[in-house]
Amino acid sequence: MKEGVKPKSILVGTDVQAFSEVVVCSGATCVCTGNPSAFATLSITTNQKYYISAVDKLIATVEDNQFVSGLSPFQQCKHKKGKNKTCTYQPFGIWNIVGNESTRSIDGRGILTKNGNLRCAKGGVLSIRTSGQVEGVEQNEKCIKGLPCDYREESTPTKKVDLVEHSIQPSAYASKVYDLTLTNLEQLHCGHLVRDNTRALRIQKGDELIFTASTNANEESKNISWSVLYAKGGSSILEDGKTGKTIVLHTAGDQYETFSTKHRAFSWQPQKAGVYIIAVNTTPQLKVQKTYKEAFYYYFEVVDDATITSLQLSVKKEDTLVVGDRVSLVLHSDVKLSSQQINQLCIKVSAKDVHPGNHTAFVFTSKGAQSFKQKGTTLQATFDCVNVNTYQVEVYKNLMRHTAIPTQYFNVGSTSLLAIFPPLESVRIGSRIVFSAMLKSKGIIKPQLIRWFVKVPDGEFFQEHFIKDVTVPLTFSKKGYYVIKCVYAPAGEKKKNLQHTIRVVANALEKVVLLPSSFVSSLKDNKYKIYCNNRVKVILGTTIGYQPPTTEPAYVEVQTRDGSTLFTRIIQCASSPLEKRIIRSKHICTDTEIVWTLSYIKGPKKKIGFGLSIYYTNSKPQPQLKTLRDVKQVMLQNQKEIVVDEVLEPKSTYPIYTQTGRIVLRSNRAQFDFKFEDAGLYQLDVTLNHTTKSYEIECI
Structure with a gap:
């Protein structure tokens, strides 16, 4: 017993002696099925407080899965594939205590007993050879008659087993944990509970969950804390865990278990149905109120069987x-x-x-x-x-x-059923589209046997179109719902007809969405808060999508000076063949150019101007206009003088600086990536189809 420390006994009751006989402590040796002739000494790292008073040795817990001899404790491994059979021990989680449900715990960790076993990632199964409760000389003399001396019977302490508590040092834990990953997700009988959260899962009882976490490389020998929080099925206590966001929960002591380990892998096998939250942290959360941070926990709904x-x-x-x-x-x-x-x-x-x-x-x-x-x-x-x-x-x-x-x-x-192509659901007002009738079996249609009918918005009856052919051009000049009907009556067959409804709308700017990497937003007030020098994606939301006014590649032009109607092109980018095909095939009605006006309202750059960078990725390099980096430079040069044969880079950043409080751009692209280089309060005005929406952006 350690001097000056009052013993603290956790083994009480009539079965104390029986349990003490199987407790594993420091000095214990283990054997692995990968090399049964090699024995490794267990390293006790998770418990530095409790001792067996009979031999004054540290008690081992189920989380002690490392060995004194290091990374190759069993020398060779027959389970490994290939020529290299060197032992590369990788434990899968913690020790499993077979058939001993009454195992006691210390500081929330189960006490390791002689009937424990542990899996290795390479295929081996580890078991306890000697518990460590007998000193080496005595142990060597205690051979069982008729058995090799490698298998020895251990004598057990005759005194009551007391556990002596010592203080635990905070420095034993890592300073930071970087991630938590469920490594065997593909092998589980699981289903996703929430579409947008891959960390909320429904699993089957008995499935083994294997997690990994990472810390700083120089802290690999320090502990991290794993925790398991449980609630009965049907309980709503842990419901917020489905969101995957940072949550705060109040828990009772019997719901919460914590395990500290130096290894960065952890396994858990739920044995009863219910709801679980499994998390990783730097240190145990001992308070009733516990915080679970986003990306550092998983939510599980455990069921008895698949349904x-x-x-x-x-x-x-x-x-x-x-x-x-x-x-x-x-x-x-x-x-x-x-x-x-x-x-x-x-x-x-x-x-x-x-x-x-x-x-x-x-x-x-x-x-x-x-x-x-x-x-x-x-x-x-x-x-x-x-x-x-x-x-x-x-x-x-x-x-x-x-x-x-x-x-x-x-x-x-039968094979002569009709289909109408293209199967559009919505078009913009003023569009003219050519529709075709076709057989689903791709057979030949006789044009003279086809009749087309159209019912316009607010109309009560169908009107027959004067064209009788496989194709018919239709112009949509009113907002509302059009119904197109095609009738086909081949000789000797039942008449077939098919109706198709199309919504006709006036395309309008509905919203502007900012998607920075880190932001706080309030769409109700059209206000955004972003971080300075962070890349921000700006996306226009329209009723039916944006249709550029021309088929030329995407471009950006800048206003030459305040109040001027003259714009100079500073970026022109290559367009993909797909973009060109879509523009030609859909309809002739188009939208206007998009005008982006960014004004500096408040901040240190109010009187001296500010900077803005535009990101754009080219689908392919091609000769293009030279990029001008400064609005002042644009004003001093004529556009004809700056056209050069310059090949654009696949990914480019275009900075723009102004000495005034405003930058005005226009383009034929509904999405851009910007970077605000100066802190302050901005106003972004976006104009499309003669409609303007304004947003306040605070850059911090």
Whole structure:
């Protein structure tokens, strides 16, 4: 026992002696299945407070997974692939205590006992060879008769086991933790709870979660703190954890466990259903109120078993397919299904209202010629439409219909059904578009058998168009909803007709969005707060998207002087073939140029001018206009004098400086990246189609 320290016993009750016989302490040795002939001495690092008073040795905890001999404690490893069999020990989390639910803990860490085992990332399984409770000389003399001396029986202390507490030093912990990653995500039976948060997951009970974290390289020998917070299923206590944002929670002692370890990997295997938050921190959070920082915790909803939730088809019941089409069948579950569960399922596709003995059903199973494939939390199959019919899709489990999943239907018709192309949903007022009728089977249409009808906004009846052809040009001159109907009546077949509704709008500027790397915004008041010298993406939001007034490549022009109507082009960029194709094919109605006016309202640069940088990435280099870096320089030169054969860089930054309080730009591009170089209060006015929106930007 250490002098001057009062013993603190945590082992009480009638089973104290029995438990003390299996406690592991300093000096314990371990063996690995990768090399059973080598023994490594366990290093006790997570506990510096509690001792076994009988031998005055530190108690080991389940988090002590390092060895005195260093990175290759077992010398060789038969589990490694390749010629190099050198032991490269990498523990997967903490020791697992087999069949001992009554294991006690110290400072929230379970006490390691002789029946513990530990997994290595290379495939080995470690176990305790000697507990360390007997001094070396005595231990060497205690051989079991009939067994090799490598297997020795240990004598146990005859005195009551007391644990002596010493103070823990704050310097034993790392100063900062940089990240937290769930490394075995792909191997889990999991599903995402929130679309935009990859750290909120639903998993199956018994799945092992393996995490890694990182710290400064010079602090790898120091501890970090892992924590597990639990709440029963249905509880809303931890609901805020789904957001992935920084949260503050009030917890009870029996809900919270903490583990300190020098290793940067941690594993946890939930044994009961409920809600968990697993986090990493520099030191344990011992207060009832605990802060969980964004990106440093995971939220888990643990369920007993995977549950089938829905069946989804790639078509709607009212849609009509044609022979030759394909239908995707997707079976969803809340977490990833196990192999055993998959083998119990099948998806059956059969003709509706036909006696089972008179037709052949298509059955998709986990194996065979017609099989579904597992992808995440889904089972996916594809059905080929080869006959005209109405089909029903059902899910079976263990040869019995899964009544919780409703039967779904789809129709397969003849090959002469119509389609209207392009299938536009919205166009801008004034557009003129050429529509085409086509057979879904891509067969030949007889133009003289086609009739087109149009119903205009607020109209009560369809009016027949004078053109009878496969294609028809239509002009949309009124705002509202147009309905286009195409009728095709081939000889000897039933008349087919198809309707298509198109919304006609006047394109308008609706909002301007700023997306800096770090910002505080209030869209209600059209105000933004950004950081100086940070790249800021400015995006225009319009009713139907921006259509440039010309087909030329994107450009930026700057006003030559205050109040002038003259602009000089300072940036012209290469456009991709895709951009040109879209401009030519959609419609002839276009938007105006965009005018950007940035005014310096308040700050130290009010009277001397300010600076602004524009970022732009070229899709390909090409000869272009020389970039002018200064508004004053633009004013002093004639545009003809500055045209040179200069090749633009793929990525460029264009600084602009002004000696006044305003910079005016105009361009045919609805998105730019800017950098505000000077702190102060700015006003950004954006004008499009004769509409102006103003935003206040505070640069700090």
